[in-house]
Amino acid sequence: MRIKKYYSKNEVEGFLKVRRELGPDAIILQTRKVRPRGLKSLFVPSRVEIIAALDRSNSFGRIRENTPEPRSAGVESELKELKKMVELLVEESAGRERGDGERLQGFQTWRGYLEKQDIDPVIIDDLLAPLTAKKGGAGADWSSLVWALQEELSRRLAAAPEREHRILALVGPTGVGKTTTVAKLAARYALNAKERVGLVTIDHCRIGAVEQLRGYAGIIDLPLEVAVTPKDLERALQRLDNCDRILVDTGGRTTGNHHQIDELLDYVKLLLPAEIHLVISATTRWQDIRHITGAFMKLKYNRLLITKLDETLSFGAVLNGAYHSNQPLAYLTDGQSVPGCLKLAREMDWSELFLGGKQPGGREHPAPFS
Ligand SMILES: Nc1nc2c(ncn2[C@@H]2O[C@H](COP(=O)(O)OP(=O)(O)O)[C@@H](O)[C@H]2O)c(=O)[nH]1
Ligand SMILES: [Mg+2]
Structure with missing residues (x-):
């Protein structure tokens, strides 16, 4: 036969x-x-x-x-x-x-969901590719697809260790919340951890910028040094030599202004080795995040700090920032209040943040840090 x-x-x-x-x-x-x-x-x-x-x-x-x-x-x-x-x-x-048809439908629904989260399409492809490659087994039904996606997401989001260096500096575009976050960090380390904290500001370009930090420094009762030149910064660091932690605020740099960024490099060099945080607001579009992460690379940032998570319902910026900077996340903030509204990245439940409630057919997304 x-x-x-x-x-x-x-x-x-x-x-x-x-x-x-x-x-x-x-x-x-x-x-x-x-x-x-x-x-x-x-x-x-x-x-x-x-x-x-x-x-x-x-x-x-x-x-x-x-x-x-x-x-x-x-x-x-x-x-x-x-x-x-x-x-x-x-x-x-x-x-x-x-089964394959259902999987395909699942991927398309996920793609739509991730696009709504304003995740760079390149990252979405990258996220879904390993899942598409798996035939049968994992990803064969909805819940294992969610599970596999959670794994992919957490694999891509590294959390930076805390207290790796004594000096912490914040760099990034204007208005993203650098000064406010320096104050939050100061409260965290001085009030909660009882460390000796000193503040330095290199933000001399904007009227009121120094006063803003001086206000916080006064409330928490911390020494504040203002550095207008790199020489000033050297002296400031010497004066704060007895501090356990030195927090450095910098003036916002316009991403497209290479001269401003180069200028700041002269200061940053004096801080090294340090935890240099690139600060990005969660409301930043993925196209701009690509640009910002590239433009600030000169400043040798080695961590990412995402602010204003309370101002958006999409959390793409977190993933876009981590992916394009190729640096671990250190802190996230979700509000204007000082102290408070500051979270360590390593305490974050990424899958909850990304897939928590808005997953297709799922419950409403909870507040970012609730
Ligand atoms: N909603 C919200 N606003 C924030 C957050 N962090 C800072 N801000 C606000 O953003 C504005 C700019 O902050 P500022 O610290 O001066 O930004 P800088 O120019 O980067 O130093 C201020 O009105 C802050 O209160 C946050 O996590 N959430
Ligand atoms: Mg500022």
């Missing part, structure tokens, strides 16, 4: 193929429509699959199904068995196809 599968555009074409190859004694065991799997199903039309058999020892068959011609009992039962087996196989592979 010879069994063979044929694929064609339609049944007539298929039957002709079978007849041409197996001759007029071939019998048709099964015909069905098949859809291509995966992404192909969007572009390639369905085909007809024909399973045909030819019993070389008996030339009883014609191209037919259930032709009422006499057959020997043995062959009859053998054929029945065979047909049952083929039906089972076909059923099984159709089930697999249905």
Whole structure:
């Protein structure tokens, strides 16, 4: 007995193929429509699959199904068995196809969701690629797809260790919350951890900038040094030599202004080794994050700090920042109050932040830090 599968555009074409190859004694065991799997199903039309058999020892068959011609009992039962087996196989592979269809739908829903979170399309592709590559098994149903995506997300979000260096500096564009965050950090280390904290500001360009930090320094009762030149900074660091922690605020730099960024580099060099945080607001679009992470790279930042998580419902900036800076996240902030509204990245539940409640069909997304 010879069994063979044929694929064609339609049944007539298929039957002709079978007849041409197996001759007029071939019998048709099964015909069905098949859809291509995966992404192909969007572009390639369905085909007809024909399973045909030819019993070389008996030339009883014609191209037919259930032709009422006499057959020997043995062959009859053998054929029945065979047909049952083929039906089972076909059923099984159709089930697999249905599963693939659901997976594909799942990926498309996730893609839409991640796009709404304002995640850079390059990152979305990157996130979903390893999941698409897994056939069956993980990702075969909705919950394992969510699970696999959570894994991918957390794998990409490293958290920076705390207290690696004594000096912490914040650099980044204007208005992202650097000065406010320096005050929050000062409260965290001076009031909560009871460390000796000193403050330095290199923010001399903006009127009121020094006063803003002086206000916080006064409330927490911390020494504040103002550095207008790199020489000033050297002296300031010497004066704060007895401090456990030195927090350095810098003036915002316009991302496109390379001169301003180069100027700041003269100061940053004097701080090294230090924890240099690139500060980005969570409201920043992914296109701008690419630009900012690139433009500030000169300042040798080695950590990322995301502010204003309370001002957006999409959390793409966190992932976009981490991905494009290739640096670990250190802190996140979600409010204007000082002290408070500051969280260590290593305490964050990323999957909750990204997939917490807004996952398709899921509950509402909770407040970022609740
Ligand atoms: N909603 C919100 N506002 C913030 C946050 N951090 C800072 N801000 C506000 O952002 C504005 C600019 O902050 P500032 O510290 O002066 O930014 P800088 O120019 O980077 O130093 C101020 O009105 C802050 O109160 C935050 O996490 N959430
Ligand atoms: Mg400032």
